[in-house]
Amino acid sequence: METALVSAATSAPGFSFVRVRVIIVLLGVGFPLIRKLRRTASEMRKRRWVEEGLMAPPTAEPGTGDRSE
Secondary structure: OHHHHHHHHHOOOOOOHHHHHHHHHHHHHHHHHHHHHHHHHHHHHHHHHHHHOOOOOOOOOOOOOOOOO
16 A cells, blocks of 8 residues: 555656656757758748849848847
8 A cells, every 4th residue: 555655646647857858958959940940941941032133132240130020
């Protein structure tokens, strides 16, 4: 009976520090990855628009911090 009580206490559903750590790690890796993906897609789209004549070339160097979004 003691083993049943111990196993029930250790496997109780609810708050788990391991789950919180996993979520923090996933967010820590996921956000920068998604930002890089979006930035790359945006730069490729703007470059394609300039090549097709749909947009004037940008006047500032990319990455200078002057964002007009």
